[in-house]
Amino acid sequence: MGAMSRVRVIVLNSALGPLDYRPPKDAAVAPGSIVVAPLGPRQLVGVVWEAERLPAEEVEAKRLRPLLHAYDVPPIAAPLRRLVEWTADYYLAPLASVLRMTLPSSSALDGARTVIEYRATGEVPGRMTPQREQALERIAGRQGLVRELALAADVSDGVIRGLVKAGAIAAVEVSVEDPFPVPDPAYAPPDLSEAQDTAATELRAAVADGGFAPFLLDGVTGSGKTEVYFEAVAEALRQGRQCLVLLPEIALTEPFLKRFSARFGTEPVAWHSGLRQSQRRRAWRAIASGDARVVVGARSSLFLPYRDLGLIVVDEAHETSFKQEDGVQYHARDVAVMRAKLEAIPVILASATPAIESRQMAEAGVYRELKLPARYGCATLPDIAAVDLIADPPPRGRWLAPSLVAAIDETLERDEQALLFLNRRGYAPLTLCRACGHRFQCPNCTAWMVEHRLTARLACHHCGHVMPPPRACPECNEENSLVPCGPGVERIADEVAALFPDARTAIVTSDTIWSPAKAAEFVGRMEAGDIDIVIGTQLVTKGYHFPNLTLVGVVDADLGLSGGDLRAAERSFQQISQVSGRAGRGEKLGRVFVQTHEPKAPVIAALVSGDAEGFYAAETEARRDAAMPPFGRLAGIIVSSEDLNAATETARLIGRTAPSVDQMAVFGPAPAPLAMLRGRHRQRLLVHAARSLDVQDVIRDWLGKLDWPRTVRVAVDVDPYSFL
Structure with a gap:
C-alpha cells in the first residue's frame, strides 16, 4: 500500500497514541497538516506526522478510516514538530499534551471572520438578584462569550443569559480577522550609551546573519537591557521576520507594552491567559500567517506556530515562573533555547541576576555573554544596608524597625516614593x-x-x-x-497606615493586580505621584521603572532562606537584588534597607557589599561539590491519590523497583512537604544522577514496567524547581 494512502496522526488526546488513517477524499495531506480524525462517534483534531518518527499499531489497509478533512491553515512546520518531540521526550510528557499547546481552540482553525460576544450596556434590569448584582459588578468594562463572562463573574451561564434577555448585556459582533498594525523599526531609535551600542551592534549582526546564536544579556537593574534587545527586534523587523518576547508575568506586560509602543509606534501582539476567545483566535491566525510581527507573551506563546520566526528574547530569564508546575512541566527558558536551535535563529536571555545554570553555559562558552555593568544615564545603583533586627528591633507587635521607619519619614518629607517588599500575600x-x-x-x-x-x-x-x-x-x-x-502585606499596610496616616498607599500582589488593566492602573497612579508607599510581593520586584521611587525596605530578608530548597539562597539573592533595583532609577539616589536576623549570612553579606560575583562563585562551588544542577541532574517523581493507602503503596512500589544504575541514586519515597494538596495525598521520590546519564530513558523504562491503581497519579518533574 502506497505511503500516501496511509497517514499517521497524533490526535489531541493524551490517552491515545499515534493512529493511522487514510487521507481525506478531497486533499493530499503533508506532515504538519491539521486535520479532523474520526474516532468512534467522535471527531478529534489532530496533526499529521512523519510515520518513520513514530511507531504505531499496524492496522490493515482496508480497516483504515479516512480523515474527515484538513483545515485551511498553514501546516505545523518541521522545526516546531521537532520541538514538540523534544519537549515530550525531555520532560516525559505525552506528545499530544505538548502538541495541544500549539493549537488553541478549534474555532481558530475554522477561521470564522466574526464572532458574537457580549458586554454590559449600563442598564439595570427591573428584577435584581444578588447573583445579577455580582455579575454586573464584576463584568463592568469586560467583553466576551457568555461562558467567559460567567467565569469572570463567578455565576452560572443562565444568570448571564437572563441579563441578556433583560437588556443589561448586549451582543457585539467582533471581527477576528482585522490585521494587526506593523511595528516600525525606524519609528524612534534610542540614544544608546557606548556599552549599550556595543551590545546592540553584536545582536543586530547575529539577527542579520541568521543561524543559532544564544546570548546572555547580563546587565545590572536599570542598565537599559530592554533598549538593547529592542535593537535586535528592530533588525528582525527589517529582515521581514517575526519576533517572540517572553515575559514571566502577565502583570508585567503593561509597562513593557508602553515601552514597546514608544520605540516602534504601535503595540505588539499579546498572548496570555487573560485574552478573550476572539482575541486568542485573531492572534493565533495572525501568528500562523506571519502577519503578527512581534508577539509578547507568557511561556505558552513559545509553542505557537510562527510562520517565520527570526528572534526569541526571554526577559527576566532567571524567573522561576518560567517553569510550568502542572500539566507538561517544562521550563520556558530551556525550551526557548531549544526552539531557537531548531529554528536556527538567535535567542537572547536577558537578566540582571542570571540563574547559575545560564552563567555556567556562558562560562563554558556555549552562550555569548554581553555585559552592561552600569545604569543608563546618570542613575546609579542604590546603597544597600542591612538592618539587624536583634540590635534594632521593631516595637512589640510591629514589623518595621525604627531605622527603616525613620528612612520612610525622610523619603515622604522629600515628596519621594517608598516600596516595602514582603513575599507574603494576605494579612x-x-x-x-x-x-x-x-x-x-x-x-x-x-x-x-x-x-x-x-x-x-x-x-x-x-x-x-x-x-x-x-x-x-x-x-x-x-x-x-x-x-x-x-506578617503579610496587608498587616504591613495596617502598620504603615498607623505610622503615616497621611501617606497614600497601594498593595500590589496577585490578589490586587490580576490583569494587565489593573497593572496599567497601578503604573498610571505611580507615575502621576498618587501613591507614596507601595507594599508588595515579588510582583513588584521586576520590570517597573519609577524615577521618583528612592527607598526600598525588605521587611523580612530571611523568609526565602528556609525550606531546604536547592535554589533558596540564589532565589533570595535574585529577588532582593531585583527589588533593590527599583530604587534610584532616575536622577535621585536610591537607598535599600534589608531587615534580617542574620546580617552575616552569605546572601545578605553579598547584597550589602554588592559582591554578586563572590556570592555566585560560592553558590556555584557548593553545587559543584554536591553534583547538583547544573553539574548533576534531578527529577522528582510525585505520586498522588485521594486514597492515602493507594498513594503510599504506589510510592513504595516505585521505590522498591528503582533500578540499580551507575551514577544514579533514588531518595524516598517520603510524604511531600505539602503532604496533601487539593484533597490528594502526595508522596515524593527524588532521582539524583550524573550530568552524563540519560535519566529520562532510565525513568521511562522503570515506570513503564509498573502498574498502579487508576485512582493514583504519577507525575515526573524533570529539573524540578519546586520541592513541595
Missing part, C-alpha cells in the same frame, strides 16, 4: 486560637489558611479554598479568640 500567614492553640489548616492541603482582611476571608494559597473567619474557635468554642501570627 497573616497563620491564624490560631489564643485559648487552645488550634491552628487553622486547609481541609484539602497540608497548608495553613492565610487571613485576608481586605476580603474578610481565610484562604489557602495552594488550592484556593476560602472560608469566612469564624466568630468562635471550632476546637474550644471560645469567641473572639483568633489571633493572626506573622
Whole structure:
C-alpha cells in the first residue's frame, strides 16, 4: 500500500497514541497538516506526522478510516514538530499534551471572520438578584462569550443569559480577522550609551546573519537591557521576520507594552491567559500567517506556530515562573533555547541576576555573554544596608524597625516614593486560637489558611479554598479568640497606615493586580505621584521603572532562606537584588534597607557589599561539590491519590523497583512537604544522577514496567524547581 494512502496522526488526546488513517477524499495531506480524525462517534483534531518518527499499531489497509478533512491553515512546520518531540521526550510528557499547546481552540482553525460576544450596556434590569448584582459588578468594562463572562463573574451561564434577555448585556459582533498594525523599526531609535551600542551592534549582526546564536544579556537593574534587545527586534523587523518576547508575568506586560509602543509606534501582539476567545483566535491566525510581527507573551506563546520566526528574547530569564508546575512541566527558558536551535535563529536571555545554570553555559562558552555593568544615564545603583533586627528591633507587635521607619519619614518629607517588599500575600500567614492553640489548616492541603482582611476571608494559597473567619474557635468554642501570627502585606499596610496616616498607599500582589488593566492602573497612579508607599510581593520586584521611587525596605530578608530548597539562597539573592533595583532609577539616589536576623549570612553579606560575583562563585562551588544542577541532574517523581493507602503503596512500589544504575541514586519515597494538596495525598521520590546519564530513558523504562491503581497519579518533574 502506497505511503500516501496511509497517514499517521497524533490526535489531541493524551490517552491515545499515534493512529493511522487514510487521507481525506478531497486533499493530499503533508506532515504538519491539521486535520479532523474520526474516532468512534467522535471527531478529534489532530496533526499529521512523519510515520518513520513514530511507531504505531499496524492496522490493515482496508480497516483504515479516512480523515474527515484538513483545515485551511498553514501546516505545523518541521522545526516546531521537532520541538514538540523534544519537549515530550525531555520532560516525559505525552506528545499530544505538548502538541495541544500549539493549537488553541478549534474555532481558530475554522477561521470564522466574526464572532458574537457580549458586554454590559449600563442598564439595570427591573428584577435584581444578588447573583445579577455580582455579575454586573464584576463584568463592568469586560467583553466576551457568555461562558467567559460567567467565569469572570463567578455565576452560572443562565444568570448571564437572563441579563441578556433583560437588556443589561448586549451582543457585539467582533471581527477576528482585522490585521494587526506593523511595528516600525525606524519609528524612534534610542540614544544608546557606548556599552549599550556595543551590545546592540553584536545582536543586530547575529539577527542579520541568521543561524543559532544564544546570548546572555547580563546587565545590572536599570542598565537599559530592554533598549538593547529592542535593537535586535528592530533588525528582525527589517529582515521581514517575526519576533517572540517572553515575559514571566502577565502583570508585567503593561509597562513593557508602553515601552514597546514608544520605540516602534504601535503595540505588539499579546498572548496570555487573560485574552478573550476572539482575541486568542485573531492572534493565533495572525501568528500562523506571519502577519503578527512581534508577539509578547507568557511561556505558552513559545509553542505557537510562527510562520517565520527570526528572534526569541526571554526577559527576566532567571524567573522561576518560567517553569510550568502542572500539566507538561517544562521550563520556558530551556525550551526557548531549544526552539531557537531548531529554528536556527538567535535567542537572547536577558537578566540582571542570571540563574547559575545560564552563567555556567556562558562560562563554558556555549552562550555569548554581553555585559552592561552600569545604569543608563546618570542613575546609579542604590546603597544597600542591612538592618539587624536583634540590635534594632521593631516595637512589640510591629514589623518595621525604627531605622527603616525613620528612612520612610525622610523619603515622604522629600515628596519621594517608598516600596516595602514582603513575599507574603494576605494579612497573616497563620491564624490560631489564643485559648487552645488550634491552628487553622486547609481541609484539602497540608497548608495553613492565610487571613485576608481586605476580603474578610481565610484562604489557602495552594488550592484556593476560602472560608469566612469564624466568630468562635471550632476546637474550644471560645469567641473572639483568633489571633493572626506573622506578617503579610496587608498587616504591613495596617502598620504603615498607623505610622503615616497621611501617606497614600497601594498593595500590589496577585490578589490586587490580576490583569494587565489593573497593572496599567497601578503604573498610571505611580507615575502621576498618587501613591507614596507601595507594599508588595515579588510582583513588584521586576520590570517597573519609577524615577521618583528612592527607598526600598525588605521587611523580612530571611523568609526565602528556609525550606531546604536547592535554589533558596540564589532565589533570595535574585529577588532582593531585583527589588533593590527599583530604587534610584532616575536622577535621585536610591537607598535599600534589608531587615534580617542574620546580617552575616552569605546572601545578605553579598547584597550589602554588592559582591554578586563572590556570592555566585560560592553558590556555584557548593553545587559543584554536591553534583547538583547544573553539574548533576534531578527529577522528582510525585505520586498522588485521594486514597492515602493507594498513594503510599504506589510510592513504595516505585521505590522498591528503582533500578540499580551507575551514577544514579533514588531518595524516598517520603510524604511531600505539602503532604496533601487539593484533597490528594502526595508522596515524593527524588532521582539524583550524573550530568552524563540519560535519566529520562532510565525513568521511562522503570515506570513503564509498573502498574498502579487508576485512582493514583504519577507525575515526573524533570529539573524540578519546586520541592513541595
